Amino acid sequence: MADSLPFPVWLRARNLKISWCNPAYATAVGSKPDIVVEEQIELVPAAERGKKKSLAQIAFEQGGEQSEQRHVVIEGQRRLLRLTEAAVGAQRLIIGYALDITKEADLDGELKRHIKAHEEVLDLLGTPIAIYGSDTRLKFYNRAYLKLWVADEAFLKTEPTFSEVVEDLRSRRRAPEQADFQKYKKERMALFTSLIEPREDLMHLPDGTTLRIMAVPHPFGGIMFMHEDVTDKLALESSYNTLIAVQRETLDNLAEGIAVFGSDGKLRLFNPAFLRIWRLMPEPLGEHPHLSEVLEMMKPLLGTMPDWGGYKRDTIVETLDRTTRAGRHECTDGSIIEYSCVPLPDGAVLISYLDVSDSVRAEQTLRESNAALAAADRLKSEFVANVSYQLRTPLNTIMGFSEILANQYFGTLNERQMEYARTMMEASKKLLHLINDVLDLATIEAGRMALSVKSLSVKALLENSSDMMREWIRQQQLGVVISVADDVGSLEADEQRMKQVMFNLISNAIQYTPEGGHIRLSAERQGDWMAITVEDDGIGIPEEDQDRIFGKFERANPQARQAGAGLGLSLVKSFVELHGGRIVIDSRPGKGTRITCFLPLRMSEAHKKPAQAAS
Template identity: 30%
Template sequence: MAIKIRLFHKFILIMVVLAVLPLSIVGLRMININRVALQDSILELHTHLAQSLAERIDDYIDNLRGKLSFIITSLKIAEMSWSEKRVVLKSLLETSEDFVTISIVNSKGTEIIKVYNPRLERKPRLLNLREDKLFIKALRGSHDIGSLYYVGDDPRLNVAYPMVGGQVIYIVVTVNKLWHKIYSTMIGRTGFAFLVNKEGKIIAHPQKKRAKNFEDATQLAIVQEVLSGKTLGSKEFTDERGVEMVGAYAPVKRLGWGMIVQQAKNDAYISAIKMKQNAILWIIVSIFGAALVGFLTARGLSRPILKLIVGAGKVAEGDFTHKVVVETHDELLTLADTFNLMTQKLKEYNDLQIDRIIAEKTKTEAVIYSIADGIVMTDFSGRISLMNKQAREMLQVSGEEVLGKDLIDYIGDKRIAQSLHEIIEQKEKTVVREIDLSQGPYRKFIKTGTNIVKTEKGKNLGVVTVLHDITLEKEIEKMKDDFVHSITHDLRSPMTSIRGFAEVLLDGSAGEINEEQKEFLKIIDASSRKLLDMINNILDVAKLETGRMKLTLRHFDPKETVERIIKIMEPQAVKSEVKLSSQGFDTFPKIRADSDLMERVIMNLVSNAIKFTPSEGSVDIIGQDFPDRIQITVADTGMGIPPDYLDTVFDKFQQVGIGKEEKRRGTGLGLTIAKHGVEAHLGKIWVESEMGKGSRFSFWLPKKLVKSKKGEIVCG
């Protein structure tokens, strides 16, 4: 019987590697000591820089308050006239280049004297500050400095001090020089300084946009430290991008702000990192030399292991017939025998699973290819993973093998190809779209529904699109529209007659009527007028949908039209306690358009906004002039539109949020007319809305519209 030699004894020679153990321990210990000392020095430098910047701001505030005390003392002279006070303020302004304006405000909040720096204040005017919180505090006897704000790129502070006689001195100063110092503070390649206010919002930053937007930085650990009231400190933290940083902070004591200096950790500790890398390199070289000896010894032991690795690779590829032969007479021989036994069991299990998978695949394919709708699955680049027979017929795909090929290349109809290309690109969204495939008298419509295919663990596999033929539904909808239009047209003439006879009776041409009869006739007249307007709206929608409405292009003045609409709608707005206003139309250009139709479009949008805006809300008509088009927006502060209604809000007879217990507001045709009216002018209309905050209906029109020889509207 062969004697087994234990694997432990064969590897005993590898213990030579322990020769590098003392070297590794000493080297790593020295690396750690030097790294800690260097990091402490870097953090101390950051802390000193943050403290210096914070003290600079505190010194500026102290100096500002000293100047204000001088102003107050100078203005207390009883016999000083207003002109002399103005001279005092003007002289102070000329000696303080960071002062924007200095004004004296009476107890009612009106500025009675104001001097200004023409370089910083281009359009000065006397203001009423009775609602200004800073003024109110000063009027009550306390002086304060307001929150920082921006005028363009210029950071400013408002300061208010009480004066005798119920007056307040109100000063606006620019802190642009202080901010420039913060912007120009750079440390290494990535280090910089920034400033936060007491709420943790950024007010000074080298990326000026973040400061102007008052970006919230309270999620940063170092900002939380400085806001907690600590005096000075430093910290390692992770910024909002997930980058490891080191930094220091110091409070701006006079204003409760916080000055922060930060630098990427890799940049700050680059010297320590390089030192560590060099030391590790020498340790690795030593280890490699010792390991070389162990390798020569272990080479004889590695061959059986390599055979096992090759055998495992064969099993991974599905080859369960490969046997591993080892003749080492040790534990590796036992391992090889166990591996061969495992391979045999895996083969038996694999044969059983293949039969089950084939059965499940057959069931799945039967369901997919028997369903009436078309089904297409692609990856995110548009390559086909699955397509049933119905999808091939709807998409006009030939009978050749298309799996793994680009879907767009195999679709005969370019309209379908373009639509599916847009749908597949909208990742992470559920997209529902209708595609019109009609050709001449032959009508065909397909509705597509697209979703992301995910595993149970949330991994994205691709996009599945279901194609449903809705031609029959569209035909039924067309028949319904034709029926409504026909009935409406037939009702128009008798309704006109009813209105005419009602007017004759009301004006007394048919004889005298008493007051009660007159009230009845007024009700008849008003109701018939509403019904006739509804009939005209339905007919106009039908004309716009079919292109039968003839547009008359003439000079259209948006400014004049908006002013006229505001005069007309003002009574309704006042009744509803809604503020109606406009902006941006002072220098608005005139364009060529059907002025009557466009006035109707704007009127419908404004009327709709007033209806859905609660009392004390506002409706604003906004004009924007672009090089090739004009844009008009009607914005309200109403209840907003639920997301489910945004795609259908311009459809006929649509009413947002109409339940059984709610009263309808109008016919639901106003937005439909607006949509078709804008599109008839080759423009675009859309809506943006947020629940509880209001809606914005916007549309744009090309500036150069003309009629072609065929009478069609085209861009000149």
């Protein structure tokens, strides 16, 4: 039977010499069995063994079975053999055999190379990985694992058991806090005998870190643990969920109806306001209908159109083409709905709807009211202008006869008669001034006021205005100071209107300045502008009244020496704005008032034309 074995087998006598071998042995050494016995041809020549004891000698001396691996050249090929020799029986005869393990060794080497390559790849991964053998000892870990656990590499190189690693993590507060840690460790250790399918767990560490741990059975026995730090991911997911909830709640409480259609034209999102505006039920919309179906649901309010099919087709095309547009629907129930279509970054399209029926009706009512007010104001202005024109003729007659009487053309008057005549003349002049102011305002409001523009000396304007008012100023016991540089130059303006501006500003200053006060007139260039200022040290104007005093028939303060009609400052503002300028007022109660008119040095052609009506 031994002769038929395919691997070498041999026997040795007590003197350790070969006493028998099978044909496989003889073939391995390139000889015949009888020659092998005769010449004592060994599989492993003594020269290769050197001074070391032979395997047979060790087996003879120690008894039992002894094995070793040796490379041997057989039939011209280098083979790896596992040589085994054992002492048997009381006489310790030696029986030996050799197995060719070349293929197994090659496979084992290939396997080791694959394992090494895999370990190198795993070491480069950013995912922390640890592999434990079936004996629960740590067989492999990568750099990411070291970084995650801040572990002592010298400790890990000792191949600690899983239990020892868990205890090490606990000592460094890198293991989860547990009421019964031993129970927790026992449950984790049980994975080595019970794990069949991959298992995923979340681990919450004392420092707030959250890990996702995947335990996978290893093909060679044991377990491979993969770790992922999901702290930021969970926080982001929580923030995202919160944001989505906030957005959902916001959409649900918007007054605007919102509908979002995907790039495929299907309804992805809608809010209660959308249902309310279009009188829709939520159930059909919950099935994500196409835009064409939604339009059919909206048709009862959209109404019958001459070309409904064309309208629907155009709406679908514009929406799917992500065209930004806005418009208004006038619905069959009388409601008016504004819409706006906006493309979203993800390829979807958002359409918002807002019921503006009440706003439109209120706007229409307001427009009608404004038109009625404008018409009434126009009629009032025309009436005042017509009455003013009609008053001029009898007023001129009264002024003429008053002047005749005052000049005593038809006889001498006594003192009382002269006083009456002078009083009539003064009252007539004031009334004429008021009528002229009213007519000017009416002309401006009607848009028919044209300016006669020419070059006007600013210094002469201020001096002439002061001279014109000098007697009145003297009567009120006030002082006048004019501060104008000789080279202040001129500006383009209507001389008559500018004199009216100065007259009204100085009149206003006289009325509100107590006896002994002063009025200051000044002018200076500021770039392309001329700043003309009238300043007093009178009673001043409260800040809340400073915008109001430029209105028609408004008085700055009831404490004025003489109460006017309240048209002076309104005319000043109108004339300055006709010239393309503006007015700035600076005043505080008890500190006086400073009014500055800023006028362009050169008027534009637009301001030289008749002013347009304010309405």
